[in-house]
Amino acid sequence: EVQLLESGGGLVQPGGSLRLSCAASGFTFSSYAMTWVRQTPEKGLEWLSSISGTGGSTYYADSVKGRFTISRDNSKNTLYLQLNSLRAEDTAIYHCAKERDSSGHYYGYFDYWGQGTVVTVSS
Amino acid sequence: DIVMTQSPDSLAVSLGERATINCKSSQSVLYSSNNRNYLAWYQQKPGQPPKLLIYWASTRESGVPDRFSGSGSGTDFTLTINSLQAEDVAVYYCQQYYTISLTFGQGTKVEAK
Numbered sequence: 001e002v003q004l005l006e007s008g009g010g011l012v013q014p015g016g017s018l019r020l021s022c023a024a025s026g027f028t029f030s031s032y033a034m035t036w037v038r039q040t041p042e043k044g045l046e047w048l049s050s051i052s053g054t055g056g057s058t059y060y061a062d063s064v065k066g067r068f069t070i071s072r073d074n075s076k077n078t079l080y081l082q083l084n085s086l087r088a089e090d091t092a093i094y095h096c097a098k099e100r101d102s103s104g105h106y107y108g109y110f111d112y113w114g115q116g117t118v119v120t121v122s123s
Numbered sequence: 124d125i126v127m128t129q130s131p132d133s134l135a136v137s138l139g140e141r142a143t144i145n146c147k148s149s150q151s152v153l154y155s156s157n158n159r160n161y162l163a164w165y166q167q168k169p170g171q172p173p174k175l176l177i178y179w180a181s182t183r184e185s186g187v188p189d190r191f192s193g194s195g196s197g198t199d200f201t202l203t204i205n206s207l208q209a210e211d212v213a214v215y216y217c218q219q220y221y222t223i224s225l226t227f228g229q230g231t232k233v234e235a236k
Contacts, residue, residue, distance in 0.1 A: 035225075044216070044227055044228075044229050044230055045173070045216060045218070045227040045230075046227070047224065047225035047226065047227075050223075059223050059224075061224060062224070095172055095173075097172075100175065100178065100184075106223070107161075107220055108161075108218075108220030108223070108225045109163040109175065109178045109218065109220050110163075110173075110175060111175045111184065113172035113173050113174075114172060115171075115172055116172060
């Protein structure tokens with residue numbers, strides 16, 4: 001059974017940093033691109049960043065480019081998102097999602113999502 | 124970025140009746156070299172993450188009931204739920220993956236009348 005379990009969220013002050021993790025199980029992690037998507041009531045679902053199965057290719061939304069960094073450790077079946085220079089508008093539920101296609105390439109549609117971890121940016 | 128606009132924002136349908144959700148993209152998501160529409164539909168219930176229903180605009184994900192169907196091409200797409208069941212009450216999102224910068228519709232809330 002595929003499972004994605006996010007962790008690392010919490011309350012952080014503006015300008016602060018967090019590192020989110022997504023522990024994956026139930027599939028061959030290195031064969032799949034992975035993605036981070038965040039969700040808020042105001043803006044809905046917002047794509048943030050994706051990474052190929054090998055980790056050799058990464059992609060970012062303009063809104064987070066230069067502030068967030070995606071990475072993965074295929075030996076630990078874990079996806080990461082480093083969040084720096086956080087702003088109030090980064091407050092959201094952060095989901096990791098598994099690419100449906102098994103080629104390792106990033107297409108951008110997802111057959112499994114984690115429940116999410118909550119990030120709150122506030123002083 | 125491609126803007127995805129869904130209509131309506133919400134709808135109430137009697138159980139057993141049909142629900143139709145529309146999704147319009149600000150530019151075509153049809154890739155001419157493979158004749159595929161880079162469009163997916165998701166269902167999200169309260170407290171749960173999104174669930175993939177449809178991809179390539181009309182391919183139903185494994186395990187999804189056949190009362191769910193997707194249609195359309197280019198910039199205009201439709202998700203149809205035939206014979207709405209109580210468990211279909213949820214918010215539905217369309218999403219384009221034609222560009223690296225993925226974008227989602229704002230969501231359509233489906234309720235039982």
